[in-house]
């Protein structure tokens with residue numbers, strides 16, 4: 430009813446101001462070198478897991494200064510395998526922020542462990558380190574942190590907690606390829622770092638992910654589990670060296686990356702700094718242009734850190750406006766600006782309430798954000814005119 434009313438009141442004015450083409454949220458920038466590489470890959474006939482995946486793993490490992498890298502078909506797979514490889518399963522509990530994409534907590538569910546959700550800080554939107562220890566029980570085996578929007582978690586404090594309690598530490602770096610904390614790169618501060626190359630992420634392979642690990646045995650186990658539990662390098666069994674038998678040592682999964690995907694990733698990774706720089710410009714332009722509006726803007730990156738600028742999330746100041754976040758979403762869409770919501774907290778979703786008894790009211794900071802948050806487009810593909818269109822659309826939507 431409210432939305433209908435709002436539409437009738439607003440649409441004509443907005444439509445006359447709107448751009449011609451819909452600005453797709455999180456649209457990736459795909460350039461000629463990766464297009465050529467994909468074509469070459471197709472012509473080579475080796476489109477499955479092969480030499481391009483090995484090259485992409487090596488480049489990514491070097492970029493992160495990591496010990497081991499395993500390319501996978503998603504970050505969700507990386508999260509699931511990291512838990513499995515670290516021996517987290519039924520009977521265990523894993524600490525997860527409630528302010529995250531559900532893939533983080535779903536991976537814990539799939540491992541057989543129970544996800545124990547923890548609230549976030551309002552400012553950073555990252556897991557609140559002050560609340561972690563109260564959530565630890567004798568069954569806790571691991572902590573999964575998420576560097577939200579690309580802003581690093583308080584890894585000094587969280588690492589100390591993990592160490593003190595003998596817990597594994599997994600970093601969900603889906604937003605955080607370029608993130609650093611006190612000179613250390615995201616994904617190298619815990620046991621395993623999990624990355625996403627999904628279409629909206631900082632670099633893309635369509636679907637795709639990567640796990641980096643500190644210990645060889647963890648990386649080896651992830652590699653085995655990623656391909657049916659077959660012994661290492663089973664993908665080489667059809668090479669010109671002749672057929673080799675494999676042994677199945679575990680009931681593994683089918684999580685391997687394809688060369689077709691790595692063909693994109695190799696060239697995207699080479700451009701990571703250029704894309705980062707462009708997103709940082711857009712991020713700063715939004716901060717500057719929106720600062721007088723009834724919204725809370727992201728804080729500047731903390732000193733001694735590097736922000737990956739994956740998401741630009743503004744928080745609607747509900748005490749000073751008459752519209753809801755969902756109405757703001759609608760007003761943006763009607764002006765042909767694609768927007769996102771990152772996120773409605775995990776504990777607010779029916780599955781988590783029904784299976785684990787979570788309920789609204791438990792995590793006030795995450796709920797405060799869930800009701801107010803809206804993400805603006807932040808792709809390196811955006812032109813200055815697009816950025817101006819987004820700013821104009823927010824201003825009009827808020828009645829400025």
Ligand SMILES: *Cc1c(COP(=O)(O)O)cnc(C)c1O
Pocket residue numbers: 502503504505506529530532533575601603604624625626627637638
């Ligand atoms: C996107 C995302 C994932 C999942 O990544 P996929 O590669 O799509 O599986 C996990 N965690 C967070 C925080 C994400 O944003």
